């Protein structure tokens with residue numbers, strides 16, 4: 530499982546312990562007593578602010594956030610602090626449900642964006658073959674040039690995945706099923722089921738009751754870009770699934786996306802239990818991500 534101990538060790542190995550301790554206000558370079566949260570924040574912040582330390586703390590280059598981050602909302606701090614936090618949680622959930630990433634043979638990041646999660650997994654939990662898929666050609670090209678140990682697959686806005694015979698032990702999708710309309714998300718779930726081995730784990734985020742509650746705040750709905758929150762929530766309440774194609778249509782089509790199928794999605798647990806064929810629901814953590822998105826763990830059956 531990925532933990533802050535991996536970061537502590539990297540800091541020690543890179544000879545940056547004194548600088549990190551200094552940034553945290555400690556005089557000695559021993560980080561063992563420093564709380565995890567502070568070590569992670571210092572690791573991320575110093576990686577962003579200090580190119581000299583960045584080169585020692587990381588084995589792979591960072592993306593051009595202005596260019597590539599526009600597709601995924603990536604900023605340097607989100608990439609590092611958020612990427613580590615997400616990688617930690619995915620590895621914890623996989624461990625908990627009996628499929629430690631380190632012992633898997635093939636792991637898929639479906640919709641990997643700028644590889645902010647894969648970055649930590651390939652560096653700290655080597656073992657499986659890691660795969661990343663994306664609709665955005667530019668992030669795939671950048672990923673291939675930056676992480677030679679990852680297999681990248683480019684795909685269209687609808688299935689299939691250009692897969693060989695590989696069947697994944699673990700597949701995860703962060704902030705993907707929170708954005709797709711009903712036919713497209715069901716089609717991708719079906720495709721992911723096809724790509725996984727029976728018994729494999731699928732770990733995804735969704736937006737459900739926590740997001741629905743917060744959409745009542747006008748400011749929150751505006752920040753998300755949802756223009757008709759009442760209609761979205763009503764559809765969710767009656768059908769267990771709500772979708773609004775709320776993003777800028779032109780920039781989505783410029784990026785190769787189908788603008789009518791990508792927006793804000795609400796999915797109820799009962800909908801997952803009845804409509805997500807081929808998967809058994811193992812765990813649901815409502816609002817676990819910033820009181821907004823939920824983690825859902827499923828087993829391919």
Ligand SMILES: C[S@@+](CC[C@H](N)C(=O)[O-])C[C@H]1O[C@@H](n2cnc3c(N)ncnc32)[C@H](O)[C@@H]1O
Nearest residue numbers: 601640641642663664686687703704705786791
């Ligand atoms: C918010 S980003 C999440 C990126 C990444 N998982 C992360 O956490 O940084 C949303 C992702 O949705 C994916 N996406 C958009 N339209 C899609 C479609 N029609 N089918 C599959 N994936 C799509 C894109 O790959 C995009 O990277």
